[in-house]
Amino acid sequence: MDNIWSKLKRPIFALAPMEDVTDTVFRRIIIGLGRPDLFFTEFTSVEGMLSPGAKEVKQRLKFSSIEHPLIAQIWGTDPQKFYLAAKEIESMEFDGIDLNMGCPVAKIVKQGACSALIKNPTLAREIYLATIEGAGKLPVSIKTRIGFEKVETEKWISFLLQLKPVALTVHGRTASWMSDLPSDWDEIKKAVELKNTISPSTVILGNGDVLNLKQGFDYIEKYGVDGCMIGRGIFKNPWLFNEAVQIKDISPIHKFDVLREHLEFFENTWKGSKNYDILKKYFKIYISNFDGANELRIKFMETHSVAEALTLWNSEKASMSMLTQTGK
Numbered sequence: 183m184d185n186i187w188s189k190l191k192r193p194i195f196a197l198a199p200m201e202d203v204t205d206t207v208f209r210r211i212i213i214g215l216g217r218p219d220l221f222f223t224e225f226t227s228v229e230g231m232l233s234p235g236a237k238e239v240k241q242r243l244k245f246s247s248i249e250h251p252l253i254a255q256i257w258g259t260d261p262q263k264f265y266l267a268a269k270e271i272e273s274m275e276f277d278g279i280d281l282n283m284g285c286p287v288a289k290i291v292k293q294g295a296c297s298a299l300i301k302n303p304t305l306a307r308e309i310y311l312a313t314i315e316g317a318g319k320l321p322v323s324i325k326t327r328i329g330f331e332k333v334e335t336e337k338w339i340s341f342l343l344q345l346k347p348v349a350l351t352v353h354g355r356t357a358s359w360m361s362d363l364p365s366d367w368d369e370i371k372k373a374v375e376l377k378n379t380i381s382p383s384t385v386i387l388g389n390g391d392v393l394n395l396k397q398g399f400d401y402i403e404k405y406g407v408d409g410c411m412i413g414r415g416i417f418k419n420p421w422l423f424n425e426a427v428q429i430k431d432i433s434p435i436h437k438f439d440v441l442r443e444h445l446e447f448f449e450n451t452w453k454g455s456k457n458y459d460i461l462k463k464y465f466k467i468y469i470s471n472f473d474g475a476n477e478l479r480i481k482f483m484e485t486h487s488v489a490e491a492l493t494l495w496n497s498e499k500a501s502m503s504m505l506t507q508t509g510k
């Protein structure tokens with residue numbers, strides 16, 4: 183069937199969904215630096231989407247047309263709410279819907295959602311089928327881990343593949359590993375072998391610990407996945423998806439200029455409706471790896487608003503330019 187997954191060139195490099203990171207503002211910043219083949223939204227609660235607080239929850243689904251192809255990721259426990267949420271997303275011009283069956287955060291697992299679905303395949307199936315029904319023409323994919331407490335790739339991934347999802351992102355960790363142990367790519371390879379027999383048309387993205395395109399291409403070849411999803415690597419190198427750029431060649435002042443752009447985008451987009459502290463996650467991306475970076479970052483961490491950060495930015499700009507001239 184003709185959908186975004188069949189249209190994308192191979193191999194596929196996707197930016198991973200990351201809560202409080204990959205919002206519309208950051209995605210647009212990344213487009214300016216080096217765009218991935220595919221974006222995902224932050225995970226969005228179907229419960230929240232249908233609650234009185236829906237307006238705030240749906241900030242996560244805000245996007246601009248340049249962000250296509252973009253997939254909305256949702257999570258929850260009630261199939262009926264997935265159905266309704268999928269119907270709504272279908273009317274919003276996303277390119278697909280992704281079901282989060284991997285988040286290991288305790289308060290979410292306690293509700294029986296996300297990675298807890300690995301322990302409840304019956305509900306996982308109901309959720310998938312309800313979403314498919316609500317999604318209409320939109321493709322529905324799944325992002326998951328290789329087990330809950332122990333590695334259960336064979337059992338869990340086979341189960342999911344029997345549903346014949348259009349795409350499956352496999353993060354090579356169990357939920358109980360959180361992010362403590364390395365992503366097990368041999369298990370991801372096992373998932374690829376399973377798909378070859380159970381559902382050959384399912385697109386498999388491997389995920390976990392890929393830091394650059396070179397490593398991604400190597401892993402794609404070695405482990406047989408159709409593409410890589412990259413998350414935290416973007417913190418070390420926001421130019422990651424740009425084959426023509428080496429991060430070592432990016433000057434501190436250039437990164438500092440991107441910080442300003444990010445601050446302005448954030449303000450223009452959210453107009454005070456989002457907590458300013460969310461922005462602090464990004465400071466390390468833009469202020470690092472030069473003499474005095476730590477001290478400067480601390481100054482930014484102590485700001486309380488975009489206006490304050492922009493004032494600080496203006497007062498530091500001259501010394502940042504000097505830094506570039508002296509080649510430090």
Ligand SMILES: Cc1cc2nc3c(=O)[nH]c(=O)nc-3n(C[C@H](O)[C@H](O)[C@H](O)COP(=O)(O)O)c2cc1C
Nearest residue numbers: 198199200201224225282353390391392412413414
């Ligand atoms: C700050 C942060 C937020 C995340 N939020 C989400 C999310 O909303 N949905 C999701 O499926 N995974 C989420 N993840 C997991 C990532 O998508 C990815 O699976 C994980 O970071 C492993 O990939 P990496 O080693 O390339 O970072 C998050 C990870 C981080 C670090």
